[in-house]
Amino acid sequence: MKKKLVASLAAAMVLGVAGTSFAASNPFVDVPAKHWSYDAVTKLASAGIVDGYGDGTFRGDKTISRYEMAQIVAKAMAHSDQATAEQKAAIDKLSVEFAEELEGLNVRVTKLEKNASTVKVTGEARLRYENYDNDDANHSNSLILRTRIHLNGQINDQWGYYGRLQSENNLRGDIGKSNDTVTMHNVYVKGNLFGTTTTIGRFDYVPNFGLIMDGRLNGVKIGFGNALKTELYYGKQQDKDLWGGYEAPEVQPNLEVLAGTLKYATSKATTLNGGYYQFKDTETTDSDDTMKVWEAGFRTQLAANWALKASYGQSDADEDDQAYFAQLDYKGADKSKVGSYGVWVGYRDLEAQAAPRPTFDGKWAEANGFNGGKGYEVGFNYTPALNTVLRVKYVDMKKSTDDATIVGDRNSKFLQAQAEFFF
Template sequence: MTKKMLTSTITAALIVGAASTTFAASNPFSDVPADSWAYDAVTTLANDGVIDGFPDGTYQGNKTMTRYEMAQITARAMAKTDLEKADKALVDKLAAEFAEELDNLGVRVADLEKKSDNVKFGGELRYRYYDINTDSGIADTTKNKILFRLQPKAYIGNSGWTANARLDYEMDLSTDSNSNNVVVDRAYIEGPLFGATVTAGRTPVFTAQGLLFDDRISGGTVTFGSDEFKTSLAAGRYNKKHEKSSDPDKTSRDITTEYYGIQFDYTPNDKLAFNTGYTALTGLDASKADLEKIGYGKDNSANFWYAGGSYTFDKNIKFVGEYAQNTKAKTEDKAWTTELQYKGADISDTGSWGMYAGYRNIEAFASIAPTYDDIIGADFKGAVVGTSYVPAENILATIQYFDGKEIHTNKDASKFFANVDFFF
């Protein structure tokens, strides 16, 4: 693509309406005459510092532009603070295309975004359907619902800190009913502090590749180290259902436990990744008698350790495994998962897809809030399969299936899960 063609692409967004503007500046390039179709566009971009020419005062618009040169123009365009919404969308696409070159220039896309807009809004509209069948009848249900999620992110000056939130609103299509209110699922600040990355507020926590915990706590996290070896700490209060107690004799504090965790991640190369960690819960919402029945002891606590990792065979095939155990429970205390993944769906790449097959065994007292949509939950084990496909940019369709057993009854159980996400 020539420089003239690239310039016309950028200026289509950056100088809408420029034809009616009178330019006071003199001609910046000797080889772009005033009667050229590109004169106004090139002059505007040159005066704004978005483009420059060659030392001899020429623009040489018929020369092929390198990706490095294009990255320089993109960086300057992104630094502009007065872009219209449509302009910003085009520049964002250019930034994604030339992200590697921008990084080599020492220009981080995230840093440029801070200059162009102080608040970013993202989110999704999700349609979800699932059907659970168990021979015991304990978990049988069918759900047909829509979730609207809004995720604002605000940059706090040039400090490197951001304010983040996630708001959810759910509708049940089976009954044509709405949830009672908008749920503030997350609200936290994040930023650098003494060489670490810190979060505080109602903050997300993800441990053991999702086997043990994928939820949020009211507290904070600290992550430090390198790309090769990283340590993550988390502490706060955790309410499993994130709601008030339905028991009139209890307060919300009674059903909220203290959460403490540490995880180590070691990634020696592009193929191998390992993790290990420890998570403790104290002040569990249960009587001492009930805890003793399941072997927890008398201190209303649970202690989990875990280890796992992944191995990438090539660009298409990856193996993942994880194991966890609750040392306070003397029965149904273990959880493990194995998974073989093929390819992967990328929402920015139309037509991309991926699939996986695996086996999960999550005993009743061995996990807190696992991430998996394909399994019914704790106290179930069995085979899982799934596939995802991107029919159009930012649209992700997923189908998953579980076939296994309820652990404590050894009765058959199954789950069909379908999900379509529209990201914005």
């Protein structure tokens, strides 16, 4: 390997030395100030990554051995505490490539470190407060800390693995409102199969804007298409608190799901979306226990900071079969941009038999609307520090119909405030 190539590669990943001040003196007589590699070589020499030869030359065109390259990598590893995430990733890849030579230099490279380039561990913690009020003067609130650890592993150049560990801790200590155990919440493999992007396992299932479904599916998802992006789903719903009604979640069935979604960009500003979903209760043989739902919607960028999204859905139920929502967004908080923020306002009308589990906190604010709900939502999010996002939203929902015979059906108000931390 030519030294000049080593210098250009190493300079791209070196330790934050680009922001360090160096003496103006030339470290090598054969690297003049006007040479293309002068800045990179000077910084590497000042950081102690390269030291040239005893006669004051660098000999950038000389081919070096793997052992000499390993020495450069070892010095870079010693300074990795100053490196950015991208630079550390480059150092990790080099340490894997020269693992045997590094061990010969007594540089510790553990088995885990050798796999650092193919295994990535990230996490997030969410502290959420929720407060419910309804017109029967009932009131409840909760404070839950949810922790998630994400595991991403590269199986080969075609397939990868994902696992999500999750634990929810009720900081109020109320019985039945938390799960203090750690569970494998999601787990799947994803890769290329016959020209499609195929996901197999348990994964989040939130098609389009979440008007129809927000849950997890045990099954398979197949995605294909460029201009017209298509996703096909088949499996069994993991979550049970579906379709509202009187039955408690533990006695509700896990629905079998067969679905397809479409997305098409008509311009740089506007994207159309649609979907068809079939939900079946496989615990009975009654053909009436199959519900079919379709939806159509769009998202358009009205201006640089303004966006409008909306969707309409309808099921084949005999009544209470329609759902729609519209939301106007201004900007939006970005966890990587301190000071970024966003606000939004939306309206929705979700009838009880229109969708099994929408993303809008259930049919209405208390997540158990027996006869659906309609109302507005306003919200605000903000990034006060890197990888930290605050969000507050308020929801005011009314009954979709005025059927007084529906026990427990009532108007409600809902406040949610949360802080999310990403690491």
